[in-house]
Amino acid sequence: MKVIIADDEALARQRLRSLLGELEGVEVVGEAANGKQALLLSNDLTPDIILLDIRMPLMDGLEAARHLGTLEDPPAVIFTTAYSDHALAAFEAHAVDYLLKPIRKERLAHALDKASKLNRAQRHAVTQASAPIGNDTTQSTHRARTHISARIGEKIQLVAVPDIIYFQADSKYVTVRFAASGQTGQVLIEASLKSLEEEFAGRFTRIHRNALVAQAHISGMIKSKEGHHEITLRGIPDQLEISRSHLSAVKKLIALHAA
Amino acid sequence: MTTPDTTSANTKLFLPDFCDVRILFSMVILAELLAFTLTLGNPTTHAQADWWSQLSLVSLFIQWVVLSSALVLCVGRRWLNLLDNGKAAVAAYALLLVITGLASEIAYRIIHLESNSTHLEFILRNLTVSGIISALTLRYFYVQYRMKQTIESEARARLQALQARIRPHFLFNSMNTIASLTRTQPALAEEVVEDLAELFRMTLADTREQITLKEELDLCQRYLHIEELRLGERLKVTWNMQNLADDTPLPALIIQPLLENAIYHGIEPLPEGGAVYIIGWQDDGIINITVNNPLPPQHPNNHRAGHGMALENIRERLAVHYGKQGELLLERSDTEYQVRITFPTAQKEP
Numbered sequence: 087m088k089v090i091i092a093d094d095e096a097l098a099r100q101r102l103r104s105l106l107g108e109l110e111g112v113e114v115v116g117e118a119a120n121g122k123q124a125l126l127l128s129n130d131l132t133p134d135i136i137l138l139d140i141r142m143p144l145m146d147g148l149e150a151a152r153h154l155g156t157l158e159d160p161p162a163v164i165f166t167t168a169y170s171d172h173a174l175a176a177f178e179a180h181a182v183d184y185l186l187k188p189i190r191k192e193r194l195a196h197a198l199d200k201a202s203k204l205n206r207a208q209r210h211a212v213t214q215a216s217a218p219i220g221n222d223t224t225q226s227t228h229r230a231r232t233h234i235s236a237r238i239g240e241k242i243q244l245v246a247v248p249d250i251i252y253f254q255a256d257s258k259y260v261t262v263r264f265a266a267s268g269q270t271g272q273v274l275i276e277a278s279l280k281s282l283e284e285e286f287a288g289r290f291t292r293i294h295r296n297a298l299v300a301q302a303h304i305s306g307m308i309k310s311k312e313g314h315h316e317i318t319l320r321g322i323p324d325q326l327e328i329s330r331s332h333l334s335a336v337k338k339l340i341a342l343h344a345a
Numbered sequence: 346m347t348t349p350d351t352t353s354a355n356t357k358l359f360l361p362d363f364c365d366v367r368i369l370f371s372m373v374i375l376a377e378l379l380a381f382t383l384t385l386g387n388p389t390t391h392a393q394a395d396w397w398s399q400l401s402l403v404s405l406f407i408q409w410v411v412l413s414s415a416l417v418l419c420v421g422r423r424w425l426n427l428l429d430n431g432k433a434a435v436a437a438y439a440l441l442l443v444i445t446g447l448a449s450e451i452a453y454r455i456i457h458l459e460s461n462s463t464h465l466e467f468i469l470r471n472l473t474v475s476g477i478i479s480a481l482t483l484r485y486f487y488v489q490y491r492m493k494q495t496i497e498s499e500a501r502a503r504l505q506a507l508q509a510r511i512r513p514h515f516l517f518n519s520m521n522t523i524a525s526l527t528r529t530q531p532a533l534a535e536e537v538v539e540d541l542a543e544l545f546r547m548t549l550a551d552t553r554e555q556i557t558l559k560e561e562l563d564l565c566q567r568y569l570h571i572e573e574l575r576l577g578e579r580l581k582v583t584w585n586m587q588n589l590a591d592d593t594p595l596p597a598l599i600i601q602p603l604l605e606n607a608i609y610h611g612i613e614p615l616p617e618g619g620a621v622y623i624i625g626w627q628d629d630g631i632i633n634i635t636v637n638n639p640l641p642p643q644h645p646n647n648h649r650a651g652h653g654m655a656l657e658n659i660r661e662r663l664a665v666h667y668g669k670q671g672e673l674l675l676e677r678s679d680t681e682y683q684v685r686i687t688f689p690t691a692q693k694e695p
Contacts, residue, residue, distance in 0.1 A: 095518070095521075095575050097521070097525040098518075098521055098525060100529070101525035101528070141613070143614045143615055144616045168513075168514050169512075169513045169516075186517070187518065188520050188523075248642070
């Protein structure tokens with residue numbers, strides 16, 4: 087059984103590693119200090135189980151589990167936490183298991199045992215449960231993600247939300263256009279613009295039925311040959327059409343950013 | 346009395362301390378006002394000369410009664426203290442009437458006041474006036490006493506509610522650190538247990554307890570010691586304390602929560618960590634402590650819960666202990682957060 091440990095505290099990882107070392111048939115294949123690292127590691131190492139600390143910098147355990155859930159065949163997730171708070175309580179009912187620190191060896195063994203017996207559908211159910219479902223979830227779990235994940239084969243590609251320039255929807259997918267460290271790129275995700283708009287309210291603005299644009303990346307507005315308005319963007323030559331119904335709101339936004 | 350208050354023997358009795366010059370002075374003023382009122386209300390004195398001599402006589406008499414009552418109550422306070430307030434009230438009332446009676450008797454014998462009243466009439470009239478005024482005065486003292494009690498117990502309850510708390514997260518993470526260290530570095534594990542014990546002893550202690558600035562800063566060091574082990578390289582702390590009066594008394598755990606906040610909101614969410622600056626200086630009898638920490642990039646709708654609760658708690662505790670001299674000020678930019686608290690070196694009554 088291949089296991090990845092994710093915790094931001096070195097001593098906490100060390101303890102888990104030594105506990106796991108005492109269990110039979112368990113191999114610790116990697117250690118991560120935050121959720122993002124854990125995802126990247128799991129891309130390379132395809133673990134069976136990930137032990138995820140809930141509170142971690144950059145990307146917390148709940149969000150990492152959510153991204154893992156997009157995989158065809160996700161690893162089983164076991165959460166670890168020092169103190170059961172609201173985020174966990176909302177999730178409890180669906181968890182493979184969650185372990186309270188300091189973790190007991192027997193509890194750990196039990197959780198691993200349980201996790202190893204889950205089939206793929208059940209593992210999906212677990213990771214899906216940590217994602218907010220509709221609008222009826224509590225505020226504590228309904229938080230904006232720090233990254234957007236796209237599935238490429240059996241790997242997860244992560245795009246940090248501040249790097250995203252716009253989302254554009256076509257019939258089935260949403261294109262995520264981004265620029266990171268001087269390079270631009272795009273990935274396809276399955277999502278609705280409406281849910282993205284809600285999740286990242288205040289950061290992205292709707293300019294058209296099919297497009298959401300990062301406010302921070304808007305540079306201006308031009309009028310095209312066909313006579314409609316298009317938005318220009320920082321760091322990318324793309325121009326997107328602004329629909330008539332969103333025109334005045336976009337104008338205000340540009341004026342605000344220019345001021 | 347049903348209040349189980351036993352804070353000090355002095356506040357148990359509802360009567361003020363008549364040995365106190367301020368109390369005595371206000372009694373003299375009250376007595377004079379009473380003399381004035383009585384003389385003014387007397388229809389038999391029309392002529393001005395008459396009126397003044399009447400006032401001086403009445404004043405003399407009333408001051409005599411009041412001062413000797415005060416003297417007796419001052420001396421008898423220790424004895425009255427042994428009684429519960431109900432009995433003490435009866436005793437004091439009886440005492441006042443006896444003193445009035447005696448004074449009236451003596452006054453009647455020495456100076457024959459108006460001739461149009463008999464001996465008995467004179468005594469009875471004085472006793473009646475004294476009886477009414479004494480009852481009112483005692484009642485006033487009692488109400489005042491109850492009011493003070495209520496205010497005090499409310500302040501105590503408020504302080505109790507403001508009891509400094511350490512985040513449960515920190516407790517359990519520290520336990521985990523200990524569990525981890527026990528295997529590899531038992532000596533270090535032992536230190537963490539000692540540090541943690543000190544911190545929690547203080548958290549569980551009585552809120553009214555004050556410690557010195559030095560003790561508080563020691564606690565901060567112990568707290569940071571644990572956090573440094575937990576966070577490793579990610580936490581850097583820079584101290585700069587400029588000749589602070591080490592023995593300044595202050596409520597326990599008024600600085601430590603600032604560091605805890607700085608680490609919880611500032612250092613932990615940063616993958617590379619950062620530096621916490623703690624700076625202290627003294628200026629014209631006022632101690633200033635600032636705690637400065639970096640802030641992680643903000644997500645518009647993603648903030649950690651509980652921010653501000655700990656600060657509000659400290660703000661209130663400073664206000665309760667120091668009044669206007671205890672302040673908590675915030676300064677934040679996109680990348681930095683700074684809290685400053687101020688309190689006086691010599692503590693004045695709140």
